[in-house]
Amino acid sequence: xxxxxxxxxxxxxxxxxxxxxxxxxxxxxxxxxxxxxxxxxxxxxxxxxxxxxxxxxxxxxxxxxxxxxxxxxxxxxxxxxxxxxxxxxxxxxxxxxxxxxxxxxxxxxxxxxxxxxxxxxxxxxxxxxxxxxxxxxxxxxxxxxxxx
Amino acid sequence: xxxxxxxxxxxxxxxxxxxxxxxxxxxxxxxxxxxxxxxxxxxxxxxxxxxxxxxxxxxxxxxxxxxxxxxxxxxxxxxxxxxxxxxxxxxxxxxxxxxxxxxxxxxxxxxxxxxxxxxxxxxxxxxxxxxxxxxxxxxxxxxxxxxxxxxxxxxxxxxxxxxxxxxxxxxxxxxxxxxxxxxxxxxxxxxxxxxxxxxxxxxxxxxxxxxxxxxxxxxxxxxxxxxxxxxxxxxxxxxxxx
Numbered sequence: 001x002x003x004x005x006x007x008x009x010x011x012x013x014x015x016x017x018x019x020x021x022x023x024x025x026x027x028x029x030x031x032x033x034x035x036x037x038x039x040x041x042x043x044x045x046x047x048x049x050x051x052x053x054x055x056x057x058x059x060x061x062x063x064x065x066x067x068x069x070x071x072x073x074x075x076x077x078x079x080x081x082x083x084x085x086x087x088x089x090x091x092x093x094x095x096x097x098x099x100x101x102x103x104x105x106x107x108x109x110x111x112x113x114x115x116x117x118x119x120x121x122x123x124x125x126x127x128x129x130x131x132x133x134x135x136x137x138x139x140x141x142x143x144x145x146x147x148x
Numbered sequence: 149x150x151x152x153x154x155x156x157x158x159x160x161x162x163x164x165x166x167x168x169x170x171x172x173x174x175x176x177x178x179x180x181x182x183x184x185x186x187x188x189x190x191x192x193x194x195x196x197x198x199x200x201x202x203x204x205x206x207x208x209x210x211x212x213x214x215x216x217x218x219x220x221x222x223x224x225x226x227x228x229x230x231x232x233x234x235x236x237x238x239x240x241x242x243x244x245x246x247x248x249x250x251x252x253x254x255x256x257x258x259x260x261x262x263x264x265x266x267x268x269x270x271x272x273x274x275x276x277x278x279x280x281x282x283x284x285x286x287x288x289x290x291x292x293x294x295x296x297x298x299x300x301x302x303x304x305x306x307x308x309x310x311x312x313x314x315x316x317x318x319x320x321x322x323x324x325x326x327x328x329x330x331x332x333x334x335x336x337x338x339x340x341x342x343x344x345x346x347x348x349x350x351x352x353x354x355x356x357x358x359x360x361x362x363x364x365x366x367x368x369x370x371x372x373x374x375x376x377x378x379x380x381x382x383x384x385x386x387x388x389x390x
Contacts, residue, residue, distance in 0.1 A: 005198040005331075006250070008311055012197055013213045013246065015307035016190075017220055017239075026226030027285030027293050028244055029286035032275055033229050036236050038268070040220055043243050046259075047191045050252050057335050059348040062252050066349065069262050072365035076267045080274045081374040087278040090377050093229075094286035 003055055011050030017044030030084045033092050035076070044073055152312055157333050160305030163189035167297040168337055170225040174289040186221060190214075193304070205249075212249060216242030229279070240262050240264045251337045254345055302323045 017040055024037030046065045083093070090094020090097050100108055162185045169182025194213075200206050219238040228230050240263045248256035290296075340342055350357060 002169060002198065002201050003244070003329075005200050008197040009209060009213070010246070010250070012193065012217060012308060012309045012326055015304055015311065016193070016217050019163075019300045019304035020167075020217070020220045020224060021308070022303060023171075026296035026299065027171055028224060028291040029289075029291055030229050032271060033224070033232050033287075033359060036232060036271065037224060039263075040223065040236065040239065043240070046255075047243060047246060050247055050250055050255060054250050054336055055251075056204050059336065061346060062195065062255055062345060063349055065252075065255055066258070067356060067360055069258060070364065073267060076270055076361055077289075077367050077371045078374065081371045084274055084278060084376055092286070093169055093278060093284070094166070096291065097287065097337050121183070 007051050007055040011048050014044040014046075014048035014051065015046060017041070019044075029094050029096055031086070031095050032080075035079055035096060036085070039072060039076070042068055152196065153309065156305050156308050157191045159192035159196070159308065160301040162186075163304060164194070164297045164301030167221070167225075167301065168294045170221065171290050171293040171297065172227045172288050173293055189301075190217060193308055196308060209246075209249060210244050212245040215239075216246060229275055229287060230272070233268060233275060234273075237264050237268050237335065240268065251341070253341050267369070284388055 019042060021040030022039045025034050025039065028034050028037065046068055049061040049064050049068075051061070053059065086098065087093055099110060102108065166182045166185030166189055167185075169178040188305065194210070199210060216239050219235045219242060221234040222234050223239060226235060240259060242262075244256045244259040247253075247259060335344070
């Protein structure tokens with residue numbers, strides 16, 4: 001097994017993981033998914049580090065990944081606590097809700113206004129063919145339920 | 149060199165277009181074409197690097213890499229955040245397999261135990277605690293999808309060129325000498341993997357281990373302090389100026 005080829009393959013996988021995580025972090029609006037994407041970037045870096053560590057016959061790469069794991073655990077705990085707090089304040093996980101966050105004496109700065117979403121229902125409801133005879137309605141019930 | 153450049157450009161462009169089509173944009177069309185473009189891009193990028201040599205290790209590596217990268221793409225393209233977290237777990241399993249494939253046994257197991265076992269479960273907990281009813285708008289429409297996909301694919305393309313190009317340049321004296329297999333077998337790939345890893349972790353890096361332990365404690369205290377503020381009555385004025 002060629003060591004150079006192994007290193008190149010691992011670096012490429014790491015680069016792909018990092019790039020995909022970057023795209024997700026930029027474009028997703030759910031705070032938890034954004035955080036997942038940052039963890040994915042850490043994974044890409046870890047893959048590259050382990051590849052380099054094997055290539056140089058050095059334990060440093062693996063040791064650094066162990067510390068990445070530790071820091072990722074701390075980061076996940078704190079960030080999820082912050083996300084939970086933010087969710088309790090506004091009732092939404094959307095990051096765009098917080099784009100007006102600023103100091104009291106600062107002028108407001110808005111990023112690109114997030115376009116209102118086209119709400120189209122993509123779920124496919126079953127369409128039943130009408131069958132049978134419609135039963136006579138109970139007059140009392142019709143009068144009782146005013147919304148019918 | 150120019151053929152490599154053209155191939156990298158093709159890979160990056162089709163990766164950008166495919167990711168853009170796959171990302172949630174609030175429109176129902178384009179997913180199959182996006183999947184096709186991403187598959188083409190990954191094939192082109194994988195063809196740029198040399199294969200490992202033996203067909204068995206090649207196929208194992210390619211399967212692991214495909215699981216990792218494809219579930220990473222699924223993580224950022226699925227609309228339901230619970231599915232995103234589960235796909236991320238599969239991606240972590242692929243990463244752990246990649247670690248094991250390189251002989252990093254401890255890291256492979258630790259990734260599964262710590263990441264997939266602890267961190268991911270915490271994510272799922274918070275998702276269950278903080279998930280509003282139904283599919284939220286912000287999960288279905290992403291912001292600036294095309295620019296983001298273009299940026300990410302550009303980064304991947306440049307990184308690919310760097311990875312592929314560095315070793316294809318003339319092998320000068322600056323190039324690092326390749327470690328031979330015997331040296332690897334006596335150190336990084338030695339049978340007593342855990343003993344050596346532990347020796348270097350608690351020998352050279354002892355101070356860093358202590359600092360990491362302190363960091364964990366501080367993070368624990370900080371998390372409890374942050375979450376403890378949720379149920380306190382507000383003192384007023386905290387959301388008036390945002």
